[in-house]
Amino acid sequence: MMSPHTIDVCQVLRSAVNQNYGNLLTRDTGMAVRHQIERELAANREGGITSLDFSSIGMMDYSCADEVVAKLLVLLQNDDITRGGYVVFCGIGEEHLELVESVLTHHGLALVCLCDDGCARLIGRASDAERRAWEMVRIRGHAAPAELADEFGFGEEIVARVLDDLSRRRLVRRNSTGFIALDVPDTVQ
Amino acid sequence: MNVITVPGSLDDQTFESVLEQIAKLPVDARLLVDARNTTWASPYGLTALLTLAQTREEKPQFFPPEKEDTASYWSRANFFRYADDLFEIKGRVPSQRTERESTTLLEITPVSKSDDVHTVVERIQSKAAHIITQNLHLESRAVLGFAMTLSEACQNIVEHAGRGGWVAVQNYNYRKRMGRHVVQIAVCDAGIGIRQSLESGNRRPLTDRWDDGQALETAVMQGMSRFPDHGRGQGFKGIRGYLGKWSGKLAVRSGTSRVAIVPPWDDDVPRRDHLSPMPGTQLLIMIPEKVER
Numbered sequence: 247m248m249s250p251h252t253i254d255v256c257q258v259l260r261s262a263v264n265q266n267y268g269n270l271l272t273r274d275t276g277m278a279v280r281h282q283i284e285r286e287l288a289a290n291r292e293g294g295i296t297s298l299d300f301s302s303i304g305m306m307d308y309s310c311a312d313e314v315v316a317k318l319l320v321l322l323q324n325d326d327i328t329r330g331g332y333v334v335f336c337g338i339g340e341e342h343l344e345l346v347e348s349v350l351t352h353h354g355l356a357l358v359c360l361c362d363d364g365c366a367r368l369i370g371r372a373s374d375a376e377r378r379a380w381e382m383v384r385i386r387g388h389a390a391p392a393e394l395a396d397e398f399g400f401g402e403e404i405v406a407r408v409l410d411d412l413s414r415r416r417l418v419r420r421n422s423t424g425f426i427a428l429d430v431p432d433t434v435q
Numbered sequence: 436m437n438v439i440t441v442p443g444s445l446d447d448q449t450f451e452s453v454l455e456q457i458a459k460l461p462v463d464a465r466l467l468v469d470a471r472n473t474t475w476a477s478p479y480g481l482t483a484l485l486t487l488a489q490t491r492e493e494k495p496q497f498f499p500p501e502k503e504d505t506a507s508y509w510s511r512a513n514f515f516r517y518a519d520d521l522f523e524i525k526g527r528v529p530s531q532r533t534e535r536e537s538t539t540l541l542e543i544t545p546v547s548k549s550d551d552v553h554t555v556v557e558r559i560q561s562k563a564a565h566i567i568t569q570n571l572h573l574e575s576r577a578v579l580g581f582a583m584t585l586s587e588a589c590q591n592i593v594e595h596a597g598r599g600g601w602v603a604v605q606n607y608n609y610r611k612r613m614g615r616h617v618v619q620i621a622v623c624d625a626g627i628g629i630r631q632s633l634e635s636g637n638r639r640p641l642t643d644r645w646d647d648g649q650a651l652e653t654a655v656m657q658g659m660s661r662f663p664d665h666g667r668g669q670g671f672k673g674i675r676g677y678l679g680k681w682s683g684k685l686a687v688r689s690g691t692s693r694v695a696i697v698p699p700w701d702d703d704v705p706r707r708d709h710l711s712p713m714p715g716t717q718l719l720i721m722i723p724e725k726v727e728r
Contacts, residue, residue, distance in 0.1 A: 274549040307586040312666040
Protein backbone atom coordinates (compact mmCIF):
# COMPACT_ATOMS: atom_id res chain seq x y z
CA MET A 247 0.00 0.00 0.00
CA MET A 248 1.26 3.44 -0.94
CA SER A 249 1.59 5.80 2.02
CA PRO A 250 1.14 9.52 1.49
CA HIS A 251 4.23 11.62 1.01
CA THR A 252 5.05 13.34 4.30
CA ILE A 253 6.89 16.59 4.88
CA ASP A 254 8.15 17.17 8.41
CA VAL A 255 7.61 20.93 8.81
CA CYS A 256 10.08 21.11 11.70
CA GLN A 257 12.80 19.56 9.56
CA VAL A 258 12.00 21.99 6.76
CA LEU A 259 12.17 24.84 9.28
CA ARG A 260 15.59 23.77 10.48
CA SER A 261 16.99 23.42 7.01
CA ALA A 262 15.29 26.52 5.55
CA VAL A 263 16.50 28.95 8.17
CA ASN A 264 19.58 27.00 9.18
CA GLN A 265 18.88 27.16 12.90
CA ASN A 266 18.18 24.62 15.54
CA TYR A 267 14.80 25.70 16.83
CA GLY A 268 11.34 24.32 16.30
CA ASN A 269 9.38 27.55 16.52
CA LEU A 270 7.38 28.81 13.57
CA LEU A 271 7.86 32.51 14.23
CA THR A 272 8.15 35.61 12.05
CA ARG A 273 7.07 36.29 8.50
CA ASP A 274 10.57 35.88 7.07
CA THR A 275 10.86 32.41 8.55
CA GLY A 276 7.39 31.49 7.30
CA MET A 277 8.26 32.61 3.80
CA ALA A 278 11.47 30.56 3.77
CA VAL A 279 9.64 27.47 5.07
CA ARG A 280 6.81 27.86 2.55
CA HIS A 281 9.19 28.21 -0.37
CA GLN A 282 10.89 24.96 0.59
CA ILE A 283 7.55 23.18 1.05
CA GLU A 284 6.46 24.45 -2.36
CA ARG A 285 9.57 22.96 -3.92
CA GLU A 286 8.92 19.61 -2.26
CA LEU A 287 5.24 19.69 -3.25
CA ALA A 288 6.15 20.42 -6.84
CA ALA A 289 7.84 17.03 -6.97
CA ASN A 290 4.66 15.34 -5.75
CA ARG A 291 2.03 16.99 -7.92
CA GLU A 292 -0.23 15.20 -10.37
CA GLY A 293 -2.98 14.63 -7.85
CA GLY A 294 -0.92 13.12 -5.05
CA ILE A 295 -1.59 13.74 -1.37
CA THR A 296 1.11 15.23 0.81
CA SER A 297 0.90 15.18 4.56
CA LEU A 298 2.36 18.24 6.27
CA ASP A 299 3.45 17.16 9.73
CA PHE A 300 3.49 19.89 12.40
CA SER A 301 3.92 17.56 15.37
CA SER A 302 7.47 18.75 16.23
CA ILE A 303 6.64 22.44 16.02
CA GLY A 304 6.89 24.31 19.32
CA MET A 305 5.68 27.90 19.18
CA MET A 306 3.76 29.48 16.34
CA ASP A 307 2.68 33.04 15.62
CA TYR A 308 0.10 34.57 13.27
CA SER A 309 2.62 36.00 10.81
CA CYS A 310 4.35 32.69 10.30
CA ALA A 311 1.09 30.72 10.15
CA ASP A 312 -0.16 33.17 7.55
CA GLU A 313 2.88 32.47 5.37
CA VAL A 314 3.15 28.72 5.89
CA VAL A 315 -0.51 27.71 6.01
CA ALA A 316 -2.67 30.38 4.39
CA LYS A 317 -0.42 31.40 1.52
CA LEU A 318 0.37 27.79 0.71
CA LEU A 319 -3.35 26.98 0.47
CA VAL A 320 -3.98 30.03 -1.71
CA LEU A 321 -1.23 28.88 -4.07
CA LEU A 322 -2.63 25.35 -4.22
CA GLN A 323 -6.16 26.56 -4.86
CA ASN A 324 -5.00 28.77 -7.68
CA ASP A 325 -3.14 25.88 -9.27
CA ASP A 326 -4.51 23.92 -12.20
CA ILE A 327 -7.10 21.57 -10.71
CA THR A 328 -6.18 18.76 -13.12
CA ARG A 329 -2.60 18.51 -11.93
CA GLY A 330 -2.09 20.20 -8.57
CA GLY A 331 -1.48 18.17 -5.44
CA TYR A 332 -3.48 17.87 -2.25
CA VAL A 333 -2.32 18.65 1.25
CA VAL A 334 -3.45 17.19 4.56
CA PHE A 335 -2.22 18.82 7.75
CA CYS A 336 -1.37 16.67 10.74
CA GLY A 337 0.14 17.11 14.18
CA ILE A 338 -1.42 20.53 14.74
CA GLY A 339 -2.03 20.43 18.49
CA GLU A 340 -5.16 21.80 20.14
CA GLU A 341 -3.11 24.75 21.37
CA HIS A 342 -2.28 25.78 17.78
CA LEU A 343 -5.62 24.96 16.19
CA GLU A 344 -7.26 28.17 17.33
CA LEU A 345 -4.47 30.27 15.81
CA VAL A 346 -4.52 28.34 12.52
CA GLU A 347 -8.30 28.53 12.37
CA SER A 348 -8.20 32.29 12.89
CA VAL A 349 -5.69 32.72 10.04
CA LEU A 350 -7.80 30.53 7.75
CA THR A 351 -10.99 32.40 8.60
CA HIS A 352 -9.26 35.70 7.88
CA HIS A 353 -8.60 34.48 4.33
CA GLY A 354 -11.84 32.51 3.87
CA LEU A 355 -9.82 29.29 3.60
CA ALA A 356 -10.21 25.78 4.97
CA LEU A 357 -7.96 22.76 5.31
CA VAL A 358 -8.17 19.09 6.17
CA CYS A 359 -6.49 18.27 9.44
CA LEU A 360 -5.74 14.77 10.70
CA CYS A 361 -6.29 14.84 14.46
CA ASP A 362 -4.53 12.80 17.13
CA ASP A 363 -7.43 10.31 17.14
CA GLY A 364 -6.78 9.63 13.45
CA CYS A 365 -9.99 11.37 12.39
CA ALA A 366 -9.94 14.02 9.68
CA ARG A 367 -11.50 17.39 10.49
CA LEU A 368 -12.36 20.33 8.30
CA ILE A 369 -10.79 23.46 9.82
CA GLY A 370 -11.44 27.05 8.77
CA ARG A 371 -14.16 28.70 6.74
CA ALA A 372 -16.69 26.49 5.00
CA SER A 373 -20.44 26.79 4.51
CA ASP A 374 -22.82 24.45 6.31
CA ALA A 375 -23.53 22.70 3.01
CA GLU A 376 -19.80 22.27 2.34
CA ARG A 377 -19.22 20.89 5.82
CA ARG A 378 -22.10 18.41 5.45
CA ALA A 379 -21.03 17.20 2.04
CA TRP A 380 -17.39 16.96 3.13
CA GLU A 381 -18.38 14.92 6.20
CA MET A 382 -20.49 12.56 4.10
CA VAL A 383 -17.55 11.90 1.77
CA ARG A 384 -15.22 11.48 4.75
CA ILE A 385 -17.45 8.84 6.33
CA ARG A 386 -17.82 6.90 3.07
CA GLY A 387 -14.23 7.42 1.86
CA HIS A 388 -15.56 7.75 -1.68
CA ALA A 389 -18.93 8.95 -2.97
CA ALA A 390 -20.66 10.08 -6.13
CA PRO A 391 -23.23 12.92 -5.99
CA ALA A 392 -26.09 10.52 -6.78
CA GLU A 393 -25.27 8.43 -3.69
CA LEU A 394 -25.42 11.47 -1.43
CA ALA A 395 -28.43 13.27 -2.92
CA ASP A 396 -31.10 11.67 -0.72
CA GLU A 397 -29.28 12.16 2.53
CA PHE A 398 -28.18 15.64 1.53
CA GLY A 399 -31.76 16.57 0.73
CA PHE A 400 -31.27 19.06 -2.08
CA GLY A 401 -30.94 16.86 -5.15
CA GLU A 402 -28.02 15.51 -7.07
CA GLU A 403 -27.26 18.71 -8.96
CA ILE A 404 -26.78 20.75 -5.80
CA VAL A 405 -24.61 18.07 -4.15
CA ALA A 406 -22.50 17.88 -7.28
CA ARG A 407 -22.00 21.66 -7.20
CA VAL A 408 -21.01 21.64 -3.52
CA LEU A 409 -18.58 18.76 -4.08
CA ASP A 410 -17.12 20.56 -7.08
CA ASP A 411 -16.49 23.58 -4.89
CA LEU A 412 -14.83 21.38 -2.27
CA SER A 413 -12.69 19.81 -4.95
CA ARG A 414 -11.66 23.26 -6.27
CA ARG A 415 -10.70 24.16 -2.71
CA ARG A 416 -8.72 20.89 -2.60
CA LEU A 417 -10.66 19.59 0.38
CA VAL A 418 -11.76 16.43 -1.47
CA ARG A 419 -10.24 14.73 -4.51
CA ARG A 420 -12.14 14.12 -7.68
CA ASN A 421 -11.78 11.03 -9.83
CA SER A 422 -13.74 9.55 -12.73
CA THR A 423 -16.39 7.97 -10.48
CA GLY A 424 -16.89 10.59 -7.80
CA PHE A 425 -15.12 12.28 -4.91
CA ILE A 426 -12.57 10.86 -2.48
CA ALA A 427 -11.79 11.95 1.07
CA LEU A 428 -8.23 13.21 1.54
CA ASP A 429 -7.46 10.93 4.47
CA VAL A 430 -7.92 7.89 2.24
CA PRO A 431 -4.59 6.38 1.12
CA ASP A 432 -3.71 6.78 -2.54
CA THR A 433 -4.37 3.10 -3.34
CA VAL A 434 -8.13 3.50 -2.81
CA GLN A 435 -8.50 5.66 -5.89
CA MET B 436 22.59 72.18 29.53
CA ASN B 437 18.94 71.24 29.86
CA VAL B 438 18.24 69.10 32.90
CA ILE B 439 15.52 66.51 32.40
CA THR B 440 14.31 65.04 35.67
CA VAL B 441 13.33 61.39 35.61
CA PRO B 442 10.42 60.75 38.03
CA GLY B 443 10.94 58.72 41.18
CA SER B 444 8.83 55.93 39.79
CA LEU B 445 9.28 55.51 36.05
CA ASP B 446 6.56 53.73 34.07
CA ASP B 447 4.50 54.31 30.94
CA GLN B 448 2.40 56.98 32.64
CA THR B 449 5.17 58.94 34.36
CA PHE B 450 7.43 58.73 31.32
CA GLU B 451 5.10 61.34 29.82
CA SER B 452 6.58 63.90 32.23
CA VAL B 453 10.03 63.22 30.72
CA LEU B 454 8.64 63.84 27.24
CA GLU B 455 6.87 67.01 28.40
CA GLN B 456 10.20 68.42 29.59
CA ILE B 457 11.84 67.63 26.27
CA ALA B 458 8.97 68.77 24.04
CA LYS B 459 9.94 72.41 24.16
CA LEU B 460 13.60 71.78 23.31
CA PRO B 461 15.11 71.48 19.82
CA VAL B 462 16.29 67.99 18.85
CA ASP B 463 19.94 69.05 18.98
CA ALA B 464 19.64 70.58 22.46
CA ARG B 465 22.11 69.13 24.97
CA LEU B 466 20.29 67.13 27.66
CA LEU B 467 21.26 65.96 31.08
CA VAL B 468 18.89 63.17 32.04
CA ASP B 469 18.84 63.04 35.80
CA ALA B 470 17.67 59.73 37.28
CA ARG B 471 19.44 60.18 40.62
CA ASN B 472 16.18 60.19 42.57
CA THR B 473 14.53 57.40 40.64
CA THR B 474 13.88 54.40 42.80
CA TRP B 475 11.77 52.16 40.55
CA ALA B 476 11.38 51.62 36.81
CA SER B 477 9.18 49.34 34.77
CA PRO B 478 10.47 47.60 31.62
CA TYR B 479 8.59 50.27 29.65
CA GLY B 480 10.38 53.04 31.54
CA LEU B 481 13.83 51.56 30.90
CA THR B 482 13.33 50.74 27.23
CA ALA B 483 11.69 54.13 26.62
CA LEU B 484 14.71 55.90 28.15
CA LEU B 485 17.03 54.11 25.71
CA THR B 486 14.67 54.89 22.86
CA LEU B 487 14.59 58.53 23.88
CA ALA B 488 18.38 58.74 23.71
CA GLN B 489 18.27 57.28 20.18
CA THR B 490 16.15 60.23 19.05
CA ARG B 491 18.65 62.89 20.12
CA GLU B 492 21.21 64.39 17.79
CA GLU B 493 23.59 65.09 20.68
CA LYS B 494 24.39 62.23 23.03
CA PRO B 495 22.61 63.14 26.30
CA GLN B 496 24.40 63.03 29.64
CA PHE B 497 22.94 60.67 32.22
CA PHE B 498 22.98 60.57 36.01
CA PRO B 499 22.15 57.01 37.13
CA PRO B 500 19.97 56.30 40.18
CA GLU B 501 21.73 56.95 43.48
CA LYS B 502 19.92 54.19 45.31
CA GLU B 503 22.13 51.14 45.14
CA ASP B 504 19.31 48.60 44.76
CA THR B 505 17.80 50.55 41.90
CA ALA B 506 21.08 51.00 40.04
CA SER B 507 21.87 47.36 40.62
CA TYR B 508 18.51 46.28 39.17
CA TRP B 509 18.97 48.54 36.14
CA SER B 510 22.33 46.94 35.64
CA ARG B 511 20.92 43.41 35.87
CA ALA B 512 18.21 44.42 33.42
CA ASN B 513 20.98 45.29 30.90
CA PHE B 514 20.10 48.98 30.93
CA PHE B 515 23.65 50.26 31.35
CA ARG B 516 24.99 47.80 28.80
CA TYR B 517 23.13 49.68 26.07
CA ALA B 518 22.92 53.07 27.77
CA ASP B 519 26.69 53.22 27.65
CA ASP B 520 26.54 53.74 23.87
CA LEU B 521 23.58 56.08 23.89
CA PHE B 522 24.30 58.31 26.90
CA GLU B 523 27.36 59.90 28.36
CA ILE B 524 27.03 58.31 31.78
CA LYS B 525 28.15 60.46 34.69
CA GLY B 526 29.38 58.56 37.73
CA ARG B 527 29.83 54.89 38.47
CA VAL B 528 27.31 52.22 37.66
CA PRO B 529 27.24 48.75 39.21
CA SER B 530 28.74 46.00 37.11
CA GLN B 531 26.33 43.43 35.79
CA ARG B 532 26.37 40.51 38.20
CA THR B 533 25.38 37.26 36.68
CA GLU B 534 25.64 35.00 39.70
CA ARG B 535 22.41 36.20 41.26
CA GLU B 536 19.23 34.65 39.95
CA SER B 537 17.41 37.48 38.27
CA THR B 538 13.65 37.85 38.53
CA THR B 539 13.77 39.52 35.16
CA LEU B 540 12.09 37.39 32.54
CA LEU B 541 13.94 39.01 29.70
CA GLU B 542 16.60 41.66 30.16
CA ILE B 543 16.57 44.60 27.77
CA THR B 544 17.34 43.06 24.39
CA PRO B 545 17.86 44.81 21.07
CA VAL B 546 15.54 43.84 18.22
CA SER B 547 16.19 44.75 14.61
CA LYS B 548 15.80 41.58 12.55
CA SER B 549 13.78 38.36 12.47
CA ASP B 550 16.53 36.31 14.09
CA ASP B 551 16.36 38.60 17.13
CA VAL B 552 12.68 37.67 17.55
CA HIS B 553 13.56 33.97 17.55
CA THR B 554 16.31 34.60 20.09
CA VAL B 555 13.96 36.55 22.35
CA VAL B 556 11.28 33.86 22.32
CA GLU B 557 13.77 31.05 22.84
CA ARG B 558 15.43 32.79 25.75
CA ILE B 559 12.17 33.42 27.52
CA GLN B 560 10.46 30.11 26.79
CA SER B 561 11.22 28.05 29.87
CA LYS B 562 11.12 30.94 32.35
CA ALA B 563 7.83 32.19 30.89
CA ALA B 564 6.17 28.81 31.27
CA HIS B 565 7.05 28.80 34.97
CA ILE B 566 5.99 32.40 35.65
CA ILE B 567 2.73 32.13 33.73
CA THR B 568 1.58 28.94 35.41
CA GLN B 569 3.09 29.45 38.89
CA ASN B 570 2.94 33.23 39.42
CA LEU B 571 0.05 34.27 37.20
CA HIS B 572 -1.83 30.99 37.81
CA LEU B 573 -2.90 30.80 34.19
CA GLU B 574 -3.47 27.54 32.35
CA SER B 575 -0.48 26.11 30.51
CA ARG B 576 -2.11 26.90 27.15
CA ALA B 577 -1.51 30.58 27.98
CA VAL B 578 2.23 30.02 27.49
CA LEU B 579 2.03 29.51 23.71
CA GLY B 580 -0.14 32.60 23.36
CA PHE B 581 2.37 34.54 25.40
CA ALA B 582 5.17 33.58 23.01
CA MET B 583 2.95 34.52 20.07
CA THR B 584 2.19 37.90 21.66
CA LEU B 585 5.86 38.60 22.33
CA SER B 586 6.82 37.54 18.82
CA GLU B 587 4.18 39.70 17.12
CA ALA B 588 5.01 42.70 19.30
CA CYS B 589 8.72 42.43 18.42
CA GLN B 590 7.96 41.92 14.74
CA ASN B 591 6.34 45.32 14.73
CA ILE B 592 9.87 46.72 14.98
CA VAL B 593 11.30 44.40 12.32
CA GLU B 594 8.51 45.00 9.82
CA HIS B 595 7.60 48.63 10.36
CA ALA B 596 10.00 50.72 12.44
CA GLY B 597 12.79 51.16 9.94
CA ARG B 598 15.37 50.99 12.73
CA GLY B 599 16.16 48.78 15.70
CA GLY B 600 14.39 48.93 19.03
CA TRP B 601 14.26 47.24 22.42
CA VAL B 602 12.23 44.63 24.23
CA ALA B 603 12.14 43.80 27.94
CA VAL B 604 9.88 41.52 29.97
CA GLN B 605 9.46 41.54 33.72
CA ASN B 606 7.30 39.82 36.27
CA TYR B 607 6.53 41.90 39.35
CA ASN B 608 4.00 42.55 42.04
CA TYR B 609 1.82 45.38 40.80
CA ARG B 610 0.93 46.78 44.21
CA LYS B 611 0.01 50.24 42.94
CA ARG B 612 -3.19 49.13 41.27
CA MET B 613 -3.88 45.51 41.99
CA GLY B 614 -1.69 43.92 44.63
CA ARG B 615 -1.15 41.02 42.26
CA HIS B 616 1.58 39.72 40.04
CA VAL B 617 1.73 40.95 36.48
CA VAL B 618 3.99 40.22 33.57
CA GLN B 619 4.86 43.30 31.59
CA ILE B 620 6.22 43.29 28.05
CA ALA B 621 7.65 46.55 26.75
CA VAL B 622 8.65 46.96 23.12
CA CYS B 623 9.94 50.41 22.18
CA ASP B 624 11.47 51.83 19.04
CA ALA B 625 12.39 55.26 17.74
CA GLY B 626 11.51 54.43 14.14
CA ILE B 627 9.09 56.03 11.73
CA GLY B 628 5.98 55.45 13.84
CA ILE B 629 2.62 54.04 12.83
CA ARG B 630 1.28 57.08 10.98
CA GLN B 631 4.28 57.34 8.67
CA SER B 632 4.37 53.57 8.24
CA LEU B 633 0.78 53.54 6.94
CA GLU B 634 1.42 56.59 4.76
CA SER B 635 4.51 54.93 3.25
CA GLY B 636 2.33 52.12 1.91
CA ASN B 637 -0.44 54.49 0.76
CA ARG B 638 -2.66 52.86 3.36
CA ARG B 639 -4.09 56.04 4.80
CA PRO B 640 -7.87 55.58 4.95
CA LEU B 641 -10.04 58.01 2.97
CA THR B 642 -10.90 60.37 5.75
CA ASP B 643 -10.56 64.12 6.31
CA ARG B 644 -9.22 63.56 9.78
CA TRP B 645 -5.80 61.99 9.80
CA ASP B 646 -3.43 62.20 12.72
CA ASP B 647 -1.40 59.92 14.99
CA GLY B 648 -4.53 58.88 16.90
CA GLN B 649 -6.39 57.89 13.74
CA ALA B 650 -3.33 56.02 12.50
CA LEU B 651 -3.14 54.10 15.79
CA GLU B 652 -6.83 53.20 15.67
CA THR B 653 -6.43 52.07 12.06
CA ALA B 654 -3.41 49.86 12.77
CA VAL B 655 -4.08 48.55 16.27
CA MET B 656 -7.86 48.26 16.34
CA GLN B 657 -8.67 47.66 12.67
CA GLY B 658 -5.56 45.64 11.83
CA MET B 659 -4.44 47.75 8.87
CA SER B 660 -0.81 47.43 7.82
CA ARG B 661 1.29 49.36 5.32
CA PHE B 662 1.40 46.21 3.20
CA PRO B 663 -1.56 45.66 0.86
CA ASP B 664 -1.28 41.88 1.33
CA HIS B 665 -4.58 40.61 2.82
CA GLY B 666 -2.78 38.45 5.38
CA ARG B 667 -1.05 41.39 7.03
CA GLY B 668 -2.26 43.09 10.19
CA GLN B 669 -3.22 39.87 11.98
CA GLY B 670 -0.52 40.39 14.62
CA PHE B 671 -2.38 43.04 16.59
CA LYS B 672 -5.60 41.05 16.18
CA GLY B 673 -3.87 38.04 17.69
CA ILE B 674 -2.45 40.08 20.56
CA ARG B 675 -5.86 41.61 21.28
CA GLY B 676 -7.46 38.17 21.26
CA TYR B 677 -4.88 36.77 23.68
CA LEU B 678 -5.13 39.70 26.07
CA GLY B 679 -8.93 39.59 25.91
CA LYS B 680 -8.82 35.98 27.03
CA TRP B 681 -6.51 36.59 30.00
CA SER B 682 -7.75 40.04 31.00
CA GLY B 683 -4.56 41.70 29.83
CA LYS B 684 -3.83 45.27 28.85
CA LEU B 685 -2.41 46.68 25.63
CA ALA B 686 -1.31 50.28 25.16
CA VAL B 687 0.37 51.56 22.02
CA ARG B 688 1.89 55.03 21.79
CA SER B 689 3.07 56.59 18.57
CA GLY B 690 3.83 60.22 17.81
CA THR B 691 1.49 62.33 19.92
CA SER B 692 -1.22 59.74 20.63
CA ARG B 693 -1.79 56.59 22.58
CA VAL B 694 -4.52 53.97 22.35
CA ALA B 695 -5.19 51.32 24.96
CA ILE B 696 -7.33 48.27 25.49
CA VAL B 697 -8.20 48.74 29.11
CA PRO B 698 -9.20 45.71 31.22
CA PRO B 699 -11.62 46.12 34.15
CA TRP B 700 -8.78 46.16 36.72
CA ASP B 701 -7.18 49.28 35.24
CA ASP B 702 -8.32 52.90 35.05
CA ASP B 703 -6.35 53.97 31.99
CA VAL B 704 -8.19 55.75 29.16
CA PRO B 705 -8.75 54.13 25.75
CA ARG B 706 -7.28 57.00 23.79
CA ARG B 707 -5.14 60.05 24.49
CA ASP B 708 -4.21 62.67 21.90
CA HIS B 709 -2.06 65.82 21.93
CA LEU B 710 0.65 64.19 24.01
CA SER B 711 4.23 65.41 23.80
CA PRO B 712 5.80 64.02 20.63
CA MET B 713 7.95 60.90 20.70
CA PRO B 714 9.31 59.31 17.52
CA GLY B 715 8.57 55.65 16.79
CA THR B 716 6.17 53.27 18.49
CA GLN B 717 6.06 52.11 22.10
CA LEU B 718 4.05 49.07 23.13
CA LEU B 719 3.04 48.07 26.61
CA ILE B 720 1.47 44.71 27.35
CA MET B 721 0.41 43.57 30.83
CA ILE B 722 -0.91 40.16 31.79
CA PRO B 723 -2.25 39.92 35.36
CA GLU B 724 -2.31 37.09 37.83
CA LYS B 725 -5.58 35.20 37.79
CA VAL B 726 -7.51 35.48 41.03
CA GLU B 727 -10.30 33.05 41.82
CA ARG B 728 -13.46 34.89 42.85
